Amino acid sequence: MSSQPTPSKLLSRDALLAWRAGLRTAGKRLVVTNGVFDILHCGHVQYLEQARALGDELLVCLNGDEGVHKLKGPTRPINDQVARAAVLSGLACVSAVYIFDGVKATAALADAQPDVYVKGGDYTLDTLDREEYAVLQQAGSVCQFIPFVGNYSTTNTLRKIQGNSTNADNLDTAASWPPALNHLCNRRSIRAYQPRPVSRDLLTSLLQAAMAAPSACNCTPWRFLVLTEPEALKRLASCLPRAPFLPSASAAVIVCGDLEKAHANSLSYLLQDCSAAMENLLLAASALNLGACWLGVHPVEERISAIREMFRLPENLIPVGAASIGWPAEEKPARTKFRDEDVTWNPPLS
Numbered sequence: 001m002s003s004q005p006t007p008s009k010l011l012s013r014d015a016l017l018a019w020r021a022g023l024r025t026a027g028k029r030l031v032v033t034n035g036v037f038d039i040l041h042c043g044h045v046q047y048l049e050q051a052r053a054l055g056d057e058l059l060v061c062l063n064g065d066e067g068v069h070k071l072k073g074p075t076r077p078i079n080d081q082v083a084r085a086a087v088l089s090g091l092a093c094v095s096a097v098y099i100f101d102g103v104k105a106t107a108a109l110a111d112a113q114p115d116v117y118v119k120g121g122d123y124t125l126d127t128l129d130r131e132e133y134a135v136l137q138q139a140g141s142v143c144q145f146i147p148f149v150g151n152y153s154t155t156n157t158l159r160k161i162q163g164n165s166t167n168a169d170n171l172d173t174a175a176s177w178p179p180a181l182n183h184l185c186n187r188r189s190i191r192a193y194q195p196r197p198v199s200r201d202l203l204t205s206l207l208q209a210a211m212a213a214p215s216a217c218n219c220t221p222w223r224f225l226v227l228t229e230p231e232a233l234k235r236l237a238s239c240l241p242r243a244p245f246l247p248s249a250s251a252a253v254i255v256c257g258d259l260e261k262a263h264a265n266s267l268s269y270l271l272q273d274c275s276a277a278m279e280n281l282l283l284a285a286s287a288l289n290l291g292a293c294w295l296g297v298h299p300v301e302e303r304i305s306a307i308r309e310m311f312r313l314p315e316n317l318i319p320v321g322a323a324s325i326g327w328p329a330e331e332k333p334a335r336t337k338f339r340d341e342d343v344t345w346n347p348p349l350s
Contacts, residue, residue, distance in 0.1 A: 007082065009089035010097050016059075016111055019096060023057060032114035032141075034061035034105040036068050038077040040087050050146050051118040052093035060088050061108040062099045070103050071194050073330040103195060106131045113139045121147035127197040183286045185334040190291025191245045193326030197228075198250040202288060206253070206325065209284030213276035216263035221270050222277045223317060225254040236322065239306035243295050249324040253281060254297075254307065260316045267318075271298065274320040281323060291328030297321050 011019060023030050031054050037044055052058040062085055068077040077084065085097045100108040109117070109132055117136050119128065123145055128136075136143060207224055215221065227233055228251045236254070237246035246252060255278050257270035278294060285292035297303045297319045307319040 007086040007089040007097060009094060010082075010085045010099070013098075013111060016096070016098050020112060028057055029055035029115045030057050030059060030112065031055035031116040031118060032059045032061060032109065032112050033118040034063070034100075034108065036063045036071065036077060037084055037088060038068065038072075038079055040084075045091065045093075047120065047146055048088075048091060049093045051144075052095075054116045054118065054144060057095040058093055059096045059098060059112055059114070060094055061105050061112065062088065062097055063103070063105075064099050064101050067101065067103045071196075071329060073192060073328075075331055104129055104131060106135055109135045109139070109141075114141045116144055117141045118144050118146060121145050122199065122202065124199050124201070127199045129196070182334070183283055185336050187283055187286040188332040188335070189293040190326075190328045190330060190332070191293055191324075192329040193245070193248045193250065193291060193324075194329045195248075196250065196327045198290065198325055198327065202290065203228075203251055203253075203325065205288065206281050206284050206290075210253075210255070210277040210281040213273070213280045215273035215276065216266075216269040219261055219263045219269075219273070221258045221261035221263075222274050223256045223258055225256065225311060227252045227254070235310055236307070239303055239310065240295050240297070240322065243293075243322075243324065245293075246295070246324050248326070250326040252295075252322055252324050254322045255281075255320050256313070257318050257320050258316055259318060270318065271320060278321050278323065285323075285325060289328075291324075291326055291330075293324045295322040295324065 020030065031051050033048070033051050037060065048058065048060070062081060063071065065077060065081045068081075079087070081099050085099060088094050088097050098108055098112070106129075114136070125133070125143060128143070203226060207226070210224065211220070211222070213222075227236060230247065233249060233252055234247045236252055237243050240246065255274050257274045259265055259267065259270060262270035262273065282292050282294060297307060298321065304319050307313070307322075308317075313319070
């Protein structure tokens, strides 16, 4: 088997440094972006075309395969780094491609010295990697964020492939499954996360979805504690024996219920309301391509007491459950747990 040819626009480090020096001499404005770019789709192309429009040349810094393993899990990338570089090289808007090792693009950005640095609309200045951001500031780079167009993503593409496969867990009716319900089967418990923060705007979107849940007599007794500090995540993990992965998440949301606000001051109604809010939050995370995992708190008294003590919660505020939140570093196929034997149609009346 012959080896893959080197993509036409793929640069070595020496070639990158020489090319960058030439652009500077010619007074050309260099735009740089970085990412995985696995299974290139329409959203990628539109994003890269918009990025190129911000300058004279566009450099794409591409995560090498080992970095993708760490970011996305052992099943990724689908296409190896040379293949991904070749596809990017075929785009007229891309001037050059540079493959870097590891998860962070810090060294690549230091070499490229971008005039303009571009990331997707799910990033903000606050959620850029701090080491990368320091290099960009030192280079005097202008940071631009391009909103995503449509619901395109490699993850969604893979979900469609898996969802339409006979190998999907128990999803035998996938062909007739209404697309509007896909997020119900796509939602899986994610316990491995990328070292990448989730913006406050996205976390707020999750909370808005959670608070769209039904509640008994519209009493909305839920209250939410949002944790993003590493020390707080470690402390919470120490209270939950099944959550050793929690410190690797970007955030956690603790769903509590206020017994004084619950319908009829009923614990049962409180638990139902808070569980509905938690499920809404998890489904919203899936819809936004985030990963989340429901971590049980109630009715285990040791966990309830530990969280109460940690945050000095009053007796009327009951921790019901917690959810880890982050960008997933693992992928799971869509599934349903449907079983005919769990359903009784028109049960006989007494």
